[in-house]
């Protein structure tokens with residue numbers, strides 16, 4: 672299946688990286704936007720069964736806040752199919768909020784094949800992980816661990832044993848990893864979102880007050896880790 676770029680983001684440009692309003696005169700970002708690009712899946716909205724309307728509001732809010740604070744970085748929300756409900760919701764809400772589509776856009780494709788199949792370089796990708804940070808289990812977690820090979824599992828073990836919901840951990844991907852070599856991915860950020868699926872551990876049982884707080888915390892932690900790895 673050929674991935675379909677949803678919109679924008681293809682153009683190369685030179686930007687300045689820095690916290691808005693702070694001293695940001697030196698660090699010129701190169702012409703390769705990919706080295707400052709985070710590709711992320713919609714956390715918790717498939718296996719973890721989080722409501723898509725609520726999740727899309729949180730994604731758009733979190734992205735808008737982040738882009739208002741940092742220049743020279745780009746965010747891409749990825750999902751596998753053109754019929755993705757979460758991609759269409761986010762796309763229309765981001766457009767209503769007038770978020771710059773060169774700095775945030777949606778993309779249809781496999782997050783482990785963005786460069787080789789989609790010509791989209793993203794040096795950092797996020798994973799919708801499980802609390803044990805274990806490979807397998809299906810979804811994007813299984814795809815990322817499988818594409819990255821054993822190097823990711825070993826590097827993850829060195830960084831962290833487990834995650835609590837609403838947190839994330841950034842793992843440097845060794846250059847021996849096929850995901851690094853083929854796709855130019857240098858870091859994987861594992862994120863644990865809220866779980867609404869009664870068949871999985873720590874189910875919130877429909878408590879969306881708690882769930883929304885945890886999902887916001889998850890994106891905030893993800894974006895914070897992203898900025899720390901690209902700075």
Ligand code: AR6
Pocket residue numbers: 712713714715716717718719720749750751757780781782783799800801802807808809810811812813814864871
């Ligand atoms: N590329 C891009 N997006 C993908 C891919 C892929 N290869 N695979 C799935 N998605 P999910 P969750 C999208 O279920 O809801 C795991 O088993 C998918 O369509 O992977 O946070 C873990 O071990 C959806 O939009 O994550 C956890 O136990 C998004 O990625 C649990 O599932 C997230 O779907 C986490 O559940």
